[in-house]
Every structure is written in structure tokens, then in C-alpha cells.
Amino acid sequence: MSSTAETIQSNPVSKADSAWSLWLRQIAAIMRLEVKRNFFGKRAVLIYLLALMPIGLLSLMAIIPPGYAWADFTQYPARFSLIYNALILRTVIFFGCAWIFMNLFRGDIVDRSLHYYFLAAVRREVLLAGKYLSGLVTSMILFTTVTVVSMFLLFFPHFPSASTRFFLDGAGIGQLFTYAVITMLACVGYGAFFMVVGLFFRNPIIPALALYGWEWINFLLPPLLKKISVIHYLNSLVPVPLSEGPFAVVAEPTPAWISIPGLLIVTVLVLIVAGSRIRRMEIRYGSD
């Protein structure tokens, strides 16, 4: 080719390069592209709107003085558990992960730009890993921040000194850490599921809503079926357990030493399915 290029090695794999170092370099390159797009692309607007929901709501509660029912500080950990479960975990993180991870591949198909990745000298499984990790980085940064900020916004505005004691000397910091871990695990589990949905379904909204329904009726399911869900394992980790109401089918919570590795193993299995799918995937934008 040209004189400039003649001096450049056209094969990026040197003899000293192991397959792993090449893959890691490729994953880093994919993540650089994807994380930037996840945070600053046109599709990021919806994620920020979702993330602002609990922060906006709790900011409003911080401005408006709470009523009598909110005067007891000892109830706040349970109140946050409720807000976290219903608003942050089941709504913001669920739909946020759905949007981020389904669009990792589906978004490129809609934009007709996935072929550039498929025409690069990169194993498709490495591409999958890079995209998944970029989704994880995005969702974890965003939703862990939402979790932490929401907790502080609930506790501090009306009970600053009690909250300081709660977080510095009490159970607060432990609970905060646990909620952050649950958020990250939710991103791991939901992320893998939604990425596979985005690979298999032309319209991923329907399977996403089906999972949403399944996760919401989890409290009604018999113990065996409860275990076939992400929310069951995440609820088992919540530091302040919630009552699931009079109609709930009570089941023993799964201990953390089972639920965390269990969730990770299921995630790996889902990613293996995604790997096999992407290996056989074709570019046919016309039919998408």
C-alpha cells in the first residue's frame, strides 16, 4: 500500500502475543466504543430519564416536609427497602437494563451498523463479551449511583444527625453496600437475559414484558417456580426483608452463598447460549 503503511505491521498478532492478550485488547477496544455510545448516544436519553425517576421523587420528598407517618426514623430502613424494591430494582434497573442490553445488538441492527463488527478480525464470542461488559459498566455505574444517591436523599434531608450516626456507627453503611451489590448483581443477571433477548427476537419488548410480569408475580409462585427468576435471588439478599402481603406463598430465602453463585452460573449459561447464537448470526437488515 502506501509508503506510510509499509512500515506498519498489518497483522496485529505478534509471536509474543497470546490469544488472551489479543482478546483483552479487542474487548477493551469494543468497550471504548460501546461505553461512550451507551452514555452519550441518542438512546442514552431514556436511561437518564429512568435514572432520574427515584432521584426526582426523593428530591421532592426532601423539599416537602414529611407527614406524621414519616416522623419515625427507625422506619426509614424498611421504607428504603420498599422504595428500592418497587421503584429502583423492579422499575429503573429492570427497564434500564432492558434498554441498554437489548440495544447492544438490536440497536446496531436497527442502525444497520452491526456489519462493521462482523467484518473486523475478531471472534464473535469476543465481540459478545466486549458488548456485554460495556453494558455492565454502563448499567453498574449508572444504577449503583442511583441506589446510593437515593438512599442518601431519603435519609439525610430530614434526619441529618441520626442518618450520620446510622451510616457511620450503625447498620447504614452495611445496608448501603448490600444494596449496591444487589444492584450490580441485578445488572449482571438482567443484562445477560436482555442481551440474549435482543439477539433472538426482532421485537424484544414482548419477552421483556413477559419477564416483567413473571418477576412481579414471583411472590405468588410455588417455591420451585420462584427459583426460576432473578428477583427471587436478589430479594434473598435484601438487608431489610419486606412483607410480600397476605397472598404471598412463603418460601425460605435462598442463602447468599447459593444465590450469588447461582445467579452468576445462570448468567454464564445464558451467555453461552448468546455465544452460540452470535456465532451463527447473519446480517440481513432487510428482514429486521
Place this chain on the structure above:
Amino acid sequence: MVQDQSNSQSEIRNPKLAQAIVFDNVSKFYGEILGVNRVNLTIPLGITSLVGPNGAGKTTLMNLMTGLLRPSRGQVKVLGVPTDQPEQLFRKVGYCSQFDSFPGGLTGREFINAFLRVSGFSRNQADGLTESALERVDLLPAADRKIGAYSKGMRQRVRLAQSIAHQPSVLILDEPLNGLDPMVRAETIALFRQFAADGLHLIISSHILHEVDMMSDRVVLLNNGYVVAEGAVHGVRDEMDVEHPMQILIRCDQPSLLAARMFQNDEVVEARLHDDRHGLFIKTRNPDGFYLRLNEVVALGEIEVESVAPVDDDLGAVYEYLIGSE
């Protein structure tokens, strides 16, 4: 034994296969719809053009070569590499597809650089290769503008730059002249010739027959998913002599006399006067014999011949005879 031999054994016996693009009984169906059917094709080094009407299967064939599509039946290998191994295939192959879309928010330079990094090049390598590719397609002045602000011709060139940036030995170009103005079109053809001179193996699909004719060593004619003909343009034309005798136009002062003289030759199938009555169209199945006879006639000195030129010894005629009539 011979029938059971695998492709790799074939390559060991015939090393030229490892230097070529080989379609081994390849079919591709989109559900019930035929893409290409029973394609057995060996495309050697050089410039090869895929020619055919819309829906003939040109893009399908190119997408099969690059693994964007998987064959429903058969196998495709490019320089000995199966197309389901992108990590090896795209060290050797660059593909400039027809899709006029890009990842959002990137400049031309970022776009090329990012996908070189995805292929595993280090930052320094990627920077150097990006610069070189942009320079090659004359896009350096616009390299730091967002692709979204590029004209159609510039987008075509940035895609071309991206497909050559990693210095492939095989370059596949799907309708690369589409949407380019005549000036840029001529420059692009010159660029392709330069690529070929640099030793690149070029596969080009195009509708513009005279341009394909000018730059190709070989053509593959496709129609309705089938390979209708393949080979050097003139070789393909020669094989059609029986059904479509070669037509030659002779400009001269006495076309009627020339017709009478030439009909004494068995090789002449048909003679027709030109509308301006200063020329004669002759159809022959044996052009070499015809030219010998013509020399003899001219040597008699009765007729003054201005020019002699084949009328249908080009890709346009081959296309018309094989595809246009259907």
C-alpha cells in the same frame, strides 16, 4: 477416493485453490426465496467483477464470501480460510459493503481507527494505518469531521478507507461506484487499478458494464441466483459464437461489393448494410478466418476499407445475450 477428498486435501494437491476464493456447491435460501443456487466457482487472483441485474445474487455471493451470510448448503473458503472464522478471514479480507450507514457520532478518523483497534491493532499501529487509508482515498482534509456531515461520495470513500485500512490481500467491493459523480467515479476506478497493481485481489460488483469491462480481468455473470457464465470477458464471448456469431462492422466505400466478396467465405453467417450505406455489419462464427478473408479482399484493391471493429465483443453484448433477452 477422489470423490471423497476434502477441500483441504484439494488445496494440498492444488495450491492455487489456497490462493483463490472457492465456492463449493454453495446454495443460499432466504426461507423459500432463492439467493444463489449450486454455485461452484473458483475466483483466482486479479480483478473479478460480478455482473447481473438486481436480485441476481451478487450481494448474496459477496456476503457469503465474507461470512455475513452462512450458506444453506456447501462451503466457501477465501484463500483457504473458511468464512465462519472472522478472526482469521478479516486479516486477509476487506469488504466495502453497500450499507450506507455508520455507528453514530464518529468522525471519519475515529471510525477507521476504532475498528482497527477492535481487530486488535495497538494504538500506534491503528493511528498509522488510519492515516495511510485516509490518505489513500484522499479524505485527510475531512478526517476530523463527523461522518454524519459527509456527502454521499465522502461516505463511500470513508467506507472504502475502512475496508483497506488493515491492508487486506483481498478486497471485496459491492457496487463501489454507486452514487459517485463522474469525476469521483473516474478517480475511484483509477484507485482500484492502483490496488490491483499493488497486488490486491479485487472482487467488484457493478451495474456499469463498460466500466467493469475496462477494469476487470474476469467476470462472473449471475442471473436469478445462478452463475450464467464466468471467465475472461473475451473468453466468455468466444464460447457464445455458435448461438451468437461475432458481429463486426467494416467501414468502407463499397459495402455491397464487400458483402458479395465476403459471402464467398463459409464463415460469414449474415451481412447487413449500415443505415448510412458506408458500412457493413458481418456476423461470423470464425473471426480469425474472417479476418484472413478480409485481408485477401482488401489486397485486391477494389475496396477501400476505413476501419474494422467488433461490435459485440464486450461485456455489454455478453450481458445482453445471456441475461438481457430473458
